[in-house]
Amino acid sequence: MTTKAFSSEVGTGSREENASNKAAAPLLDVAHLTLKIGASGRSVVNDVSFQVFPGEIVGIVGESGSGKTLAARAVMGFIPPAVRLTGGAIRFEGQDVMAMSGKDLRAMRGSRVGMVFQEPMTSLNPSMLIGRQLDEGLELHRKLDASGRKALILDMLRRVGLRDPEGALDSYPHQFSGGMRQRIMLASVMLLKPALLLADEPTTALDAVVQRDVMELMVDLTQANDTAVLLISHDLGMVARYCSRIVVMCQGDVVEQGSAEDILARPQHPYTRKLLAAMPQRLPARFLPQDQTPIVAVRDLIVDYPGRQGFFRKSAPKRALHGISIDVQPGEVVAVVGGSGSGKTTLGQSIAGLVKPSGGEILFNGKPIAKSDTAYWDYRLNCQMVFQDPYSSLDPRMTIGQLVGEPLRLVEAMSGAQKKARVAEVLAEVGLKDGFADRYPHELSGGQRQRVAIARAIVRRPSFVIADEPVSALDVTVRAQVLELFDDLQKKHGFSCLFISHDLGVVEQVADRVIVMHEGRIVEEGPRDDIFDNPQHDYTKKLLSAVPGLESTGDGGVRLFWRLGEGEAPASA
Amino acid sequence: MSGDGTMTRSSTMSGERRLKLPAPNALVGGTLIAILLAAAGTGALWTPYDPLKLSFREKLVAPNALHWLGTDEFGRDVLSRLMAGAATSVWISILTVTLAVVMGTTIGLFSGYMRGWTDRVIMAFNDALLAFPGILLALGLLAVLGANKYGIIVALGIAYTPSVARVVRGTVLSLREREFIAASRVMGNGEGFTMLRHILPNCIAPLTVLATSMFGYVLLAESALSFLGLGVPPPAPTWGNMLAGSRPYIDQAAWLGIFPGLCISLTLLGINLLGDALRDKLDPRMRGSR
Numbered sequence: 001m002t003t004k005a006f007s008s009e010v011g012t013g014s015r016e017e018n019a020s021n022k023a024a025a026p027l028l029d030v031a032h033l034t035l036k037i038g039a040s041g042r043s044v045v046n047d048v049s050f051q052v053f054p055g056e057i058v059g060i061v062g063e064s065g066s067g068k069t070l071a072a073r074a075v076m077g078f079i080p081p082a083v084r085l086t087g088g089a090i091r092f093e094g095q096d097v098m099a100m101s102g103k104d105l106r107a108m109r110g111s112r113v114g115m116v117f118q119e120p121m122t123s124l125n126p127s128m129l130i131g132r133q134l135d136e137g138l139e140l141h142r143k144l145d146a147s148g149r150k151a152l153i154l155d156m157l158r159r160v161g162l163r164d165p166e167g168a169l170d171s172y173p174h175q176f177s178g179g180m181r182q183r184i185m186l187a188s189v190m191l192l193k194p195a196l197l198l199a200d201e202p203t204t205a206l207d208a209v210v211q212r213d214v215m216e217l218m219v220d221l222t223q224a225n226d227t228a229v230l231l232i233s234h235d236l237g238m239v240a241r242y243c244s245r246i247v248v249m250c251q252g253d254v255v256e257q258g259s260a261e262d263i264l265a266r267p268q269h270p271y272t273r274k275l276l277a278a279m280p281q282r283l284p285a286r287f288l289p290q291d292q293t294p295i296v297a298v299r300d301l302i303v304d305y306p307g308r309q310g311f312f313r314k315s316a317p318k319r320a321l322h323g324i325s326i327d328v329q330p331g332e333v334v335a336v337v338g339g340s341g342s343g344k345t346t347l348g349q350s351i352a353g354l355v356k357p358s359g360g361e362i363l364f365n366g367k368p369i370a371k372s373d374t375a376y377w378d379y380r381l382n383c384q385m386v387f388q389d390p391y392s393s394l395d396p397r398m399t400i401g402q403l404v405g406e407p408l409r410l411v412e413a414m415s416g417a418q419k420k421a422r423v424a425e426v427l428a429e430v431g432l433k434d435g436f437a438d439r440y441p442h443e444l445s446g447g448q449r450q451r452v453a454i455a456r457a458i459v460r461r462p463s464f465v466i467a468d469e470p471v472s473a474l475d476v477t478v479r480a481q482v483l484e485l486f487d488d489l490q491k492k493h494g495f496s497c498l499f500i501s502h503d504l505g506v507v508e509q510v511a512d513r514v515i516v517m518h519e520g521r522i523v524e525e526g527p528r529d530d531i532f533d534n535p536q537h538d539y540t541k542k543l544l545s546a547v548p549g550l551e552s553t554g555d556g557g558v559r560l561f562w563r564l565g566e567g568e569a570p571a572s573a
Numbered sequence: 574m575s576g577d578g579t580m581t582r583s584s585t586m587s588g589e590r591r592l593k594l595p596a597p598n599a600l601v602g603g604t605l606i607a608i609l610l611a612a613a614g615t616g617a618l619w620t621p622y623d624p625l626k627l628s629f630r631e632k633l634v635a636p637n638a639l640h641w642l643g644t645d646e647f648g649r650d651v652l653s654r655l656m657a658g659a660a661t662s663v664w665i666s667i668l669t670v671t672l673a674v675v676m677g678t679t680i681g682l683f684s685g686y687m688r689g690w691t692d693r694v695i696m697a698f699n700d701a702l703l704a705f706p707g708i709l710l711a712l713g714l715l716a717v718l719g720a721n722k723y724g725i726i727v728a729l730g731i732a733y734t735p736s737v738a739r740v741v742r743g744t745v746l747s748l749r750e751r752e753f754i755a756a757s758r759v760m761g762n763g764e765g766f767t768m769l770r771h772i773l774p775n776c777i778a779p780l781t782v783l784a785t786s787m788f789g790y791v792l793l794a795e796s797a798l799s800f801l802g803l804g805v806p807p808p809a810p811t812w813g814n815m816l817a818g819s820r821p822y823i824d825q826a827a828w829l830g831i832f833p834g835l836c837i838s839l840t841l842l843g844i845n846l847l848g849d850a851l852r853d854k855l856d857p858r859m860r861g862s863r
Binding site for chain 1: 751752755756757758759760761762774775856857858
């Protein structure tokens with residue numbers, strides 16, 4: 001079985017045996033844990049029980065609001081003041097965490113239980129040297145002299161893959177990239193060789209290639225120290241890949257738990273099935289007539305970002321796009337993929353007219369938009385954009401009806417009544433029919449907001465839509481619904497689309513053609529099936545090998561597979 | 574502003590809930606300000622005694638049944654003077670705050686939205702003004718404009734403009750990076766429309782807070798200017814020059830200082846409470862829910 005093949009590769013197979021040998025005493029035993037919000041009495045974690053054995057990796061999967069983070073934080077005694085423990089017990093190494101004194105609790109944190117947070121940009125103190133930060137925990141929990149501590153720190157920094165550990169000691173966090181910071185964070189936690197590591201979405205903020213490196217480093221390090229890991233994530237694919245057991249949570253309840261293999265192959269609970277069904281899957285390729293005038297053509301587009309300017313200094317501009325040329329045919333969905341810093345967002349923004357290119361030209365319907373006013377307005381009215389963050393893309397002071405109706409302001413041919421009818425029609429199309437027009441964005445969920453953003457983009461019936469990571473801020477099941485909606489609308493209205501994403505799974509589902517970008521250049525482009533099945537460029541291969549694929553087995557279960565054999569994938573640096 | 578439609582519609586939507594339970598800050602603040610406005614309105618038309626009439630036989634009389642709040646060193650009725658002064662003081666404060674908010678918002682909006690060199694030049698100038706103590710700036714301007722009601726309004730208005738401009742610019746800078754501003758541009762909206770429709774309304778919350786606290790500063794600044802002899806010239810009463818004039822008599826006739834001071838404090842309290850309530854009311858995010 002394929003799952004077996006890769007689980008042995010990352011070492012979880014041997015861990016399972018490891019764990020079963022010691023099965024007698026669980027390291028962490030959470031029994032009937034119930035947490036309620038003080039004022040309203042609403043329970044946010046409801047009768048949750050699970051165990052973690054020494055050296056084992058257990059994943060908690062759930063969407064936002066499932067209580068997964070609260071349940072895990074309770075292990076460390078970190079629960080917000082508004083939340084009360086109303087039942088159950090948490091035993092760590094046989095001791096009741098809830099009954100511990102403040103002093104014992106502090107001794108346990110850090111030295112016996114470590115934690116890695118989601119956001120590497122904010123979890124390190126920006127005004128403290130790395131060396132000082134790493135030293136902090138050691139100084140507190142270990143009786144060692146300064147030189148002994150320094151040796152330990154240097155050794156650990158070397159092991160997490162920092163090129164210049166000595167130099168890193170005297171550096172500040174901002175001098176490192178997100179991936180490197182997460183490695184440093186991991187180093188600081190693992191320095192104390194804790195028995196349990198709580199990892200709360202440790203790689204969610206990183207891009208796919210880095211994500212895999214960091215996860216693998218985490219697995220290696222914890223295995224070497226026989227540290228158990230409680231991995232909290234919304235990403236079922238990642239959890240399934242690294243964990244031996246999975247706990248699925250939904251709205252405060254544990255709906256299912258069991259071995260990773262069983263849960264994937266034979267999900268019992270409807271919610272687990274729903275989660276699995278929501279994983280993006282490839283649809284059959286569509287036939288599109290080629291050789292028409294491309295709706296949008298970009299020729300040798302160059303974008304420079306000006307350097308920082310002060311009164312007396314000016315740093316050199318940074319080139320974000322090095323001469324990009326693309327064509328988008330009518331009705332075609334073209335996906336642009338790449339890691340952070342690849343220039344994919346800049347490409348979208350410059351086509352949308354938000355960033356002024358310093359060279360090259362953009363043709364809309366075969367006419368250069370910079371040359372004439374009529375061509376510009378044709379393009380302006382027919383090119384729309386859906387943004388990534390549904391929380392910031394809607395003006396908080398406008399109602400949904402006003403938001404969706406705003407683009408029609410510039411359509412002179414429509415009467416007031418027609419505009420009103422169009423808004424109602426579009427809202428119905430995106431599934432926000434009843435009473436939504438009078439509401440404000442803050443009254444809507446993330447998925448509903450993104451529906452509003454889509455409605456706003458298509459209300460003028462544009463021929464071209466740019467979607468910049470439209471679903472990456474959404475939960476798995478909501479993401480599936482929004483993608484489906486997007487797909488339906490695209491088929492119904494036949495607009496072309498430039499779909500920018502770092503998520504290869506999503507791209508595989510929606511794209512007709514894929515463009516892979518790296519450091520401001522296109523490294524590979526072609527039909528979706530070619531790119532996914534027969535990638536040519538090393539970077540494409542690396543991207544693909546970092547993300548596990550999921551395949552439906554028909555009976556509600558899924559099968560996890562590598563996109564490329566380990567031999568084919570270039571070693572990740 | 575085209576946002577008017579929103580306000581009326583949504584206030585009717587959540588109106589019933591509001592009416593049943595008005596926020597306590599709106600209630601207290603509203604009452605205080607209502608009393609103030611009533612006093613100012615009455616004071617302009619009618620006062621118990623002539624606020625300017627001297628009566629040396631009755632000078633420095635403690636509060637009694639005839640003169641509820643006592644009389645001053647020239648025997649003028651304090652209550653009458655407070656009522657007459659209310660109109661002047663409130664009028665000066667309202668006009669000054671309006672002037673500062675309008676000028677500051679225009680400058681801040683323009684500067685924050687344009688960024689680049691425009692922003693840098695405007696802000697350098699603005700910061701230079703900001704570094705100057707407001708009262709000193711007002712003093713200098715008053716020396717040029719002459720000490721009268723409108724001189725004070727213009728001088729204080731200019732003195733308080735830079736801080737408004739700073740706040741608005743900061744808000745604009747953070748707003749213009751939000752995606753809904755990009756969305757507005759992609760729609761094809763012009764820069765001016767985007768500024769007025771999307772940026773300006775979102776500045777209202779910080780502006781309300783700033784304007785209400787500024788109202789207090791202006792009342793105090795007017796007192797300070799009067800104290801230095803550059804305020805509204807005597808004998809016309811304002812709360813400021815009444816407070817200033819009470820200083821020599823503070824040990825024999827404490828009521829001369831206490832009552833104008835109390836009026837200023839209560840007005841400030843009322844304005845601040847009302848400002849908070851207003852900000853919550855104007856922000857759709859604070860409505861509904863809970």
